[in-house]
Amino acid sequence: MVKYTESEIIVANAAKEICDGDIVVIGQGIPMAAGVLAKATHAPNCIILTEAGLVDIRPFRNPLHIADPTCTRGYTYSCDMIDIFATIVNRGLVDVTFLGVGQIDRYGNMNSTVFGDYDQFRMRMMGAGGAPEFFGYARKAVLTMRGGKFVERVDYVSSPGYLDGHGARERAGFPPGSGPKVVYSPRGVFRFDEESGEIYLHGVFPGHTVEEIKKEVPWDLRVADEVVELPPPTREEVELIREFAPEISAGRRLQLELSVPRIMEIISGKGI
């Protein structure tokens, strides 16, 4: 069996959420790696777009951000952010959106703005960005979680999940059937109850247990009647991820550890 990292098993499984022919909105990091893996394997005809106005991108390396030169070599429609949101997202054309989780609550509401009180915050995250509309209007939202937190109630609702649950999302006028469908953490995968909108543990990754995952959730997490064991990534998947996004394979900490010496050398004036 192939050895793999936490990020790699998330990417490999999340990629399977994309079907061939889907229109997919993706942000940088693990989501992009999953999108590119899907396109390289089972979903060659999916169209990946970013809110930067880039449609049908084929990045040749994992991008630093959603508008960088790895995204802009050979895309088929150059438009702008208004075009993306108004003419694609608002028209219900987005099948899947992938987003990273900062903070998420029982009903899949997400916070990417601020931890703690809004004014006396503990930390400011990057901000809502495109997430509120993607989350609100894509047919399905897939969430990936590395370093994010489960909380009973998010400190700030940047993106609407199932709100207070039990049909609140539909009553608020979001497209029927839309919303967060799945969360991939390094230990397992969560889905949402169709009636209540409440998150539950659906499956665990090899080597992890239900008890371990329940401890990370500050309420009595519901668990599927039959928890599935999710497959490890295949050799082909791992190789593709390392080919395209080795820094995603490495994860943030190792990535930093490996890149700092070169940066320090250049900064100290020794040149390259």
Added chain:
Amino acid sequence: MLEKYMEKDKRMTAREAVERFVHDGDSLVIANCLYATPYALLHEIIRQGRKGLTVFQQGGIDELDQLILGGCVKTLAMAYNFRVAGERIQTVLERALRRGEIEIEDYSNYTLLTMLQAGAMGYPFLPVMSGIRETDVYRVERAFRGQKFGEVTCPFTGEKVVVVRGRNPDVAVLHVQRADKFGNAQLWGALINSKWACLASKRVIISCEQVVDEDTIMRTPHLTLVPGFRVCAVVEEPWGAHPSELLGFYDYDMVFRSLFFMQTMSEEGARAWMEEWVYGVRDRQEYLQHYADRFGLRFLQELRAKPYPSIPADYGSTGRGAWDEKDMSFNFQMNREEFLAALEEKGGFVDG
């Protein structure tokens, strides 16, 4: 009335452009987002010590932090600002907010840009996707309290629609690949917010890698994002978006950006960075010279883009004018002489 800028030649230095067109208390929009960030112009704004700006920030990496460190920002309308540091480390934005130096208003990408789109079109407001109502982006108001979102009833369907107010910033700063001296500005690659940010604003300052002749623009009008009559200054500034990227010219400079993030984790480090890279140089040329002295020119050269040229769009047609080379008419079965005779006879000339 929106001012037109009809001077034939608007070329000037960044210093002159900022002196003339950016004032204390202005509202400013950074008209590139993530890509092609107009650092040369922003650094000049900081060097000239502009204060009390209201900044519309679509999404950026570190340029907003630099404006804040320069003491330029009073009010901030923001959708996204990159962050590398974990919870234990204070970012520049966090320090400024905690000290109460700036007021903030959080938007989503779409709602922020729609304010500028409405402004660009001259409308008082425009609808946004109403689901924003269910978020704290809608509910929590600070700097734009009472003016952040509104709701109207659609006169046709009776549906309640969330709207944002049209905004017309005083000044937009945009970096592009090329422009002519009149200001026709051509940008390609990720277009994101650039068009709406510029067209919404009263004054547009363009920096570009190259000033090109009018013929180049006339043969590629599909690349013109901002028409010259809306532009008040054209600044030729090679590497004007470093350390961000510009297609056809250079990639982003990851190492230089890392330097910023490492230094700005502390107050003193941040001041030292600003001293070295903004206040310590007079202009972009000195910045580049300092970069070359410090890291070696070779490192900058490594960022240079390799060509991946667009295939030219052929604007060709038969090119036939009203009269061909034999003086035959395009529209009538006659030559010029016969036409003038017909005009003489039946043209219904006005008497006198």
